[in-house]
Amino acid sequence: MATTDLLGRPTTEVEDELLALYGRCKALLERDDLTPCVRAGARAATVGLWNAVNDLGLEHEQLLDLGA
Amino acid sequence: MGAGEYWNPKTETLGRDELAALQLAKLRRLCDWAAARSPFYQRSFKQAGFEPDQLRTLDDLRRLPMLTREEWMASQGEQPPFGLLPVAGREAAIRWHTTSGTTGREPIRVLDTAKDWAWQAEMWCYGLWGFGVRPADTAYVAFGYGSFIGFWGLHYGLEKLGALNVPGGAQPTEGRVKQIVDFGATVVASTPTYALRLAQEAERLGVDLAASGVQKLILSGEPAGSIPQTKALIERLWGAKAGDTAGMTEIGTIMIFECRHQPGGTHIIEDHYIEEVVDPASGEPVGYGEAGERVVTSFGRGIIPLLRYRTADLVARVPASRCACGRGFDLYEGGILGRVDDMKLVRGTNVYPRAVEGIVREFDHVEEFQLRLTREGHFDKIALRVEPAPGLSDADWEDMAGRLAKALAEAHEGLRFEVERAAEGELPRFELKARRTVDERDTPIGG
Numbered sequence: 398m399a400t401t402d403l404l405g406r407p408t409t410e411v412e413d414e415l416l417a418l419y420g421r422c423k424a425l426l427e428r429d430d431l432t433p434c435v436r437a438g439a440r441a442a443t444v445g446l447w448n449a450v451n452d453l454g455l456e457h458e459q460l461l462d463l464g465a
Numbered sequence: 466m467g468a469g470e471y472w473n474p475k476t477e478t479l480g481r482d483e484l485a486a487l488q489l490a491k492l493r494r495l496c497d498w499a500a501a502r503s504p505f506y507q508r509s510f511k512q513a514g515f516e517p518d519q520l521r522t523l524d525d526l527r528r529l530p531m532l533t534r535e536e537w538m539a540s541q542g543e544q545p546p547f548g549l550l551p552v553a554g555r556e557a558a559i560r561w562h563t564t565s566g567t568t569g570r571e572p573i574r575v576l577d578t579a580k581d582w583a584w585q586a587e588m589w590c591y592g593l594w595g596f597g598v599r600p601a602d603t604a605y606v607a608f609g610y611g612s613f614i615g616f617w618g619l620h621y622g623l624e625k626l627g628a629l630n631v632p633g634g635a636q637p638t639e640g641r642v643k644q645i646v647d648f649g650a651t652v653v654a655s656t657p658t659y660a661l662r663l664a665q666e667a668e669r670l671g672v673d674l675a676a677s678g679v680q681k682l683i684l685s686g687e688p689a690g691s692i693p694q695t696k697a698l699i700e701r702l703w704g705a706k707a708g709d710t711a712g713m714t715e716i717g718t719i720m721i722f723e724c725r726h727q728p729g730g731t732h733i734i735e736d737h738y739i740e741e742v743v744d745p746a747s748g749e750p751v752g753y754g755e756a757g758e759r760v761v762t763s764f765g766r767g768i769i770p771l772l773r774y775r776t777a778d779l780v781a782r783v784p785a786s787r788c789a790c791g792r793g794f795d796l797y798e799g800g801i802l803g804r805v806d807d808m809k810l811v812r813g814t815n816v817y818p819r820a821v822e823g824i825v826r827e828f829d830h831v832e833e834f835q836l837r838l839t840r841e842g843h844f845d846k847i848a849l850r851v852e853p854a855p856g857l858s859d860a861d862w863e864d865m866a867g868r869l870a871k872a873l874a875e876a877h878e879g880l881r882f883e884v885e886r887a888a889e890g891e892l893p894r895f896e897l898k899a900r901r902t903v904d905e906r907d908t909p910i911g912g
Binding site: 403404440441444445447448451452453454457458459460461464465 | 473475476483486487490491494495498552553557578579580583584587736764767768
């Protein structure tokens with residue numbers, strides 16, 4: 398888990414929690430045994446968290462390979 | 466300013482150095498992505514001798530070649546329908562949109578993934594929140610919801626920030642006016658031209674919009690949202706504050722917005738874009754306050770990376786300190802000033818449609834207008850066709866036409882404008898991008 402943002406500044410408690418959730422959602426999307434409804438929900442959650450992670454300058458990456 | 470002023474306080478209040486560092490970090494990732502996945506950039510980077518690891522400072526951005534609309538169009542022709550810019554095909558996308566096609570040219574076709582689409586709403590949230598839209602608001606979206614991307618991102622941005630969204634959809638203007646009042650809208654989103662059209666229709670219906678619940682207008686789609694006279698007219702007719710925004714299909718959403726302080730310009734969302742302003746002829750950067758062409762690099766849409774895209778928008782950048790809101794984001798003074806090819810040369814005099822509109826909007830009783838350029842022999846003529854408000858007497862028309870011609874001439878080195886009265890309903894009405902300049906000269910001089 399990153400402990401600094403893209404500017405090299407220490408992350409806050411909220412940011413750490415956000416990154417942890419984001420990482421878990423991505424990990425879920427990587428599984429190949431998700432039903433359609435689970436995949437759609439996980440994708441929506443990942444995309445939502447991506448925006449927050451990106452806005453806060455914690456990470457900047459693409460999700461295309463995860464289907465998003 | 467309190468944190469409630471901003472959608473994203475962390476980056477909206479960054480200092481300039483930190484903002485540049487964030488942009489550089491994102492730029493490196495974007496260039497790596499484009500180099501790895503986009504056939505277009507693989508080719509253009511190679512031709513320019515550019516490799517992403519050359520990006521050591523933000524100034525190294527200029528090592529990248531600029532991208533023109535013509536190159537994008539050529540790419541679409543080379544590999545229809547989306548060209549070589551995208552990093553994946555349509556199977557990876559959830560949306561397909563096109564440019565409006567108002568210029569009669571082949572449209573640009575764009576794709577968005579689920580992540581890209583959600584990001585577009587996010588950009589609108591920066592603007593909506595910045596102008597003061599809050600979850601308690603009821604927002605009416607006067608938009609036809611078609612393949613033109615227009616207000617789609619605003620629609621989802623409203624939902625995201627928690628406002629009550631009323632999608633106007635395709636219906637007559639009269640129906641929209643009634644819904645705005647009946648639904649108790651506090652916010653209305655439309656083009657500047659259509660905001661005026663709605664106000665005209667309301668007057669015909671005997672509806673007093675200034676007495677309605679509408680407090681804010683979110684304008685987009687045309688430069689007129691920042692023309693002071695047009696903005697003042699809209700605000701007067703609606704009894705509401707008007708906030709300008711601007712976006713483009715090529716990036717999918719807005720890149721600038723006016724905050725609630727209304728500083729006479731629009732903030733650039735600089736944590737998501739790098740905006741350069743260059744001399745249109747040389748491509749060299751121009752300084753603060755100088756008009757030049759917008760060149761955009763976007764960190765948003767991943768399926769179509771956009772690096773140094775020449776927009777042909779004319780802007781003048783000023784420092785963030787020009788506004789009292791506390792954002793670290795620079796502004797474009799007067800929003801989008803027009804297009805770099807907007808200027809018309811008539812008998813040696815430069816005529817800018819934006820300036821003409823600014824003059825026309827100072828006159829009451831103008832329902833619609835059109836600027837028409839013709840040529841007789843070797844003599845260029847310029848006429849302003851005006852459709853006055855219904856019922857304007859001949860005497861009042863003559864008085865207004867005389868004053869209008871005088872004001873136009875005084876602003877254009879004495880150039881004579883023929884001011885002609887158009888019949889009621891004769892001139893075209895616009896819901897999206899208004900096109901009020903008609904150049905009928907066979908070989909237009911100066912564009």
